[in-house]
Amino acid sequence: MDADHPEAADLAARLLSTTARESESSAIRDLLEHARRPDVISLAGGIPAPELFPLARLQEAVGQAIEKHGPAAVQYGLTSGEAATREVAARLTGVGTDPDQVVITTGSQQALDLLARVLLDPGDTVVTSDPDYLGALQALRSRKPHLEAIPLDTEGMQTEVLEERLRAGLTPKICYVVSNFHNPTGASLAPSRRRHLSDLATEFGFIVIEDDPYGELWFGDGPLEPIGPGNPLVVRLRSISKIVAPGLRVGWMSGPKWLTEAIEVAKQSADLHTATFSQAVMVATISDPVWFDAHLDQVRAHYQAQRDAMVAALERHLGDRLQYRVPDGGMFLWARCSDESIDIEALMPRALEAGVAFVPGAAFAVKNPATNSLRLSYATVPPAQLDQAAERLSRVL
Amino acid sequence: MDADHPEAADLAARLLSTTARESESSAIRDLLEHARRPDVISLAGGIPAPELFPLARLQEAVGQAIEKHGPAAVQYGLTSGEAATREVAARLTGVGTDPDQVVITTGSQQALDLLARVLLDPGDTVVTSDPDYLGALQALRSRKPHLEAIPLDTEGMQTEVLEERLRAGLTPKICYVVSNFHNPTGASLAPSRRRHLSDLATEFGFIVIEDDPYGELWFGDGPLEPIGPGNPLVVRLRSISKIVAPGLRVGWMSGPKWLTEAIEVAKQSADLHTATFSQAVMVATISDPVWFDAHLDQVRAHYQAQRDAMVAALERHLGDRLQYRVPDGGMFLWARCSDESIDIEALMPRALEAGVAFVPGAAFAVKNPATNSLRLSYATVPPAQLDQAAERLSRVL
Structure with missing residues (x-):
């Protein structure tokens, strides 16, 4: 609530709609705030790898679009x-x-x-x-x-x-x-x-x-x-x-x-x-279908190499303490702790302290929280840091 | 309703939310469909003049944005x-x-x-x-x-x-x-x-x-x-x-x-x-504030000249049959017929036949339709056509 008006809380209570009063920012979003600290390797993100964005092609496309459509663009x-x-x-x-x-x-x-x-x-x-x-x-x-x-x-x-x-x-x-x-x-x-x-x-x-x-x-x-x-x-x-x-x-x-x-x-x-x-x-x-096909191949190869690096890092540092199916596409690996007593969400503060972030499975629950699962994104973290993240994770679990 | 499924109407009735069932596309939008005919001079639009879009500056800005922000752009x-x-x-x-x-x-x-x-x-x-x-x-x-x-x-x-x-x-x-x-x-x-x-x-x-x-x-x-x-x-x-x-x-x-x-x-x-x-x-x-100020001056000068051309055309062809306050900004002139018995909406088909489109005032009504008013946009039509549009309008009124 802001300080720019003494009755801000009253106004909010009186003027906001029922839905707005009941809505809250998502838990994942608040969590990601912490994951932004420079000393934290974040496997919590859901964003694509920025090095795959075809900036030169996009800039060229702007010129083509303006030339083709003029002001209609x-x-x-x-x-x-x-x-x-x-x-x-x-x-x-x-x-x-x-x-x-x-x-x-x-x-x-x-x-x-x-x-x-x-x-x-x-x-x-x-x-x-x-x-x-x-x-x-x-x-x-x-x-x-x-x-x-x-x-x-x-x-x-x-x-x-x-x-x-x-x-x-x-x-x-x-x-x-x-x-x-x-x-x-x-x-x-x-x-x-x-x-x-x-x-x-x-x-x-x-x-x-x-x-x-x-x-x-x-x-x-x-x-x-x-x-x-x-x-x-x-x-x-x-x-x-x-x-x-x-x-x-x-x-x-x-x-x-x-x-x-x-x-x-x-x-x-x-x-x-x-x-x-x-x-x-x-x-x-x-x-340009030739460019686009080659681009998609490059995107797939990149994420596949990233997945391989994460799986290798998890094998190396966590062995059978984590159970997961190796994903055959996409950006995420979903893992379950072999020790079923572990509550992943409760471990978050220690994980951040150890310098690694992820999203606790419970954050995605509709009804039954997967309390000892976690979502790991391999999309954006370089392989060497994936290894380091797995090592940090192994100290926390 | 589509023909791709025999029960489309039933599905719509059963699956759409109350709001969606009651919503309709705006009247102005359906009307603008007719105003698109090439023989019609349309004063009905609400869009800005495309010749004012700073395409070269935008293209240059894309390069600057990509250079400055990289993939974050x-x-x-x-x-x-x-x-x-x-x-x-x-x-x-x-x-x-x-x-x-x-x-x-x-x-x-x-x-x-x-x-x-x-x-x-x-x-x-x-x-x-x-x-x-x-x-x-x-x-x-x-x-x-x-x-x-x-x-x-x-x-x-x-x-x-x-x-x-x-x-x-x-x-x-x-x-x-x-x-x-x-x-x-x-x-x-x-x-x-x-x-x-x-x-x-x-x-x-x-x-x-x-x-x-x-x-x-x-x-x-x-x-x-x-x-x-x-x-x-x-x-x-x-x-x-x-x-x-x-x-x-x-x-x-x-x-x-x-x-x-x-x-x-x-x-x-x-x-x-x-x-x-x-x-x-x-x-x-x-x-670049120097560029932006000069651009705004150009935009204002353009719309002012357009307004002047519309007012001159209305004076020339309609004289005191239309009453209005000369707008001192923006894109629209709101006019009322001096003959209060005229129902502008009823005149629309004849106006389109005569080759001129505008939006009847009643389309903007919340409660009391302004039945003998009309909205005329001077934003996008060249001065010579504004004159022609006023001439056509005078034949309809």
Whole structure:
């Protein structure tokens, strides 16, 4: 509360909306404040590696965009996004997506927020994994839904548990899934579960939100097939944040027309449209397929090498004190302490003192906190420091 | 409704939220579709003149931003905005604004949307002018408030009417005011009314949202003093959309800490943060005060010449059939037909047939439609066409 007005607290209590009074900044965010100390090696971040941002290509793209579009590159634009952006977005989404089914959003986070707004009334049911991505939980919770938490294993959400609950009478409007290299657990939804989930959506009539920011970051075989290709109940969220750069704030969603039309109306009120400048720069940047393919290869190779370095460091310093599945894509490794009595969150102050930060698994809980798990990001820390971080971690555990 | 799923209408009815089912695209937007025909001269737009966008300067600024910040220019950023952006924003806002009181938003539209979210519960009272800016009305209405419409004259909102209603028991949470060169009426709030409104806010404890996108576009004397300098109940919205370019989507709000903190939490959920790239480009663009002052002079001179051309055209072709106050800033001229029996909205089809478009005053109504008024934008149409448009208008009226 500020000191610039003696009655600030009273004003806040009287003038803020119910939702605003109940909202709090996310725990992860407050935690990251501490992780910024220079002596702390942070495995807590969720940001992509800055050395992968194609700065020269982006600068070149600005020139191309201005030359091609002139003032239109920075004029007001269409709420659903410029036609050229929606074409590129549809192509990147694949599965026969029509540009008319795409709405360009100010990052995927806005798509989540708008979907929550246009689909949820207070008390409506939303299915999520447990644990799940904090940004999605925050956007969904702002509508005060009932969150139905489905447990998750190394093959993603346990759709058989979801089916049981649906047959027992659960009537969700939304099932939210990060299908590839889930944040925080790194798990990808197994192909059979993708089919199962799509079938359940059709049978019970709910929307599947397939949030897929990490799908291009695969290390072994190419990407898995999306959830329910052709199923009009599946809404797909994509973004350039992890494959080009997040600071342009360009994401998109595709889905059935009745839904994208409602999203468009909500977006008009939310921010009129996503920056035409960012859109023009994005389109110009990835318009050269040879460059873009080579860039994606480089991004994948980088994160794969980072993962290898983290796994080697954990093996070296922690051995069997940590249990985890080696992630085959994305930015995160989810580990569980073999000693089940360890409460990771309680260890945080000691970890920061030892100079290492991570996110306790409990921070991602929907219902059942994973008290002896932790999320480790290998995205941004150089290999030598990953080794040092693992050594520090071993002293704390 | 789409044809890609036979039950699309059923799904929409069952799955959309109450708000989404009740929302509709704005009337002005649908109307603008027609105004896009090449044979129509459109005075209906609300967009700035594209020839004023400083494309060369923007391109140069991109290079400077990338050189200065490196990858941070396109990395994830702070929800409240980057420190350098908030500094520039605070300086442009003036009245001793502290950068810590500023939140950078994805255009002013997002500030309106977030303010509605964090301040309003359904049924809360909001004071607006009548007529008023459609984008604000749309954002406010999404929270289902009671809108209390205060009549407006050539000196802006009639604050003496507001005072009467406050003394009679009205308890608003918000009073929304476009203080300079109001959209749609072009009116600026008189200095005495600014003081009056600020005093009323203090006495009755409500927030004044001073939305000021046009303040820099003054033609005669310099800008008017903002509403209630130093009053912690006044929230100020500003933007670069009309003075640099709208397609970067950079706006900002300043206000008391208890409110900006709540806004930050809501914004984190809405879109994480405003594009760091746009912010870096904005800061670099206007970091040279000599260039920026000369640019603003050029922008003002351009719109003033446009206004002069429109007024001359209206005089020439319509004489005393239209009544209006010559605007001394901004982008709009608000005119009333001397023949009070004319229903402007009913004339629209004939006007489009004659090849001229404008926005009927009734489109901006909160409560009492100004049925024989119309909003004419002189921002983007070349002088020769302004003359032709007035000639066509004279045939229709």
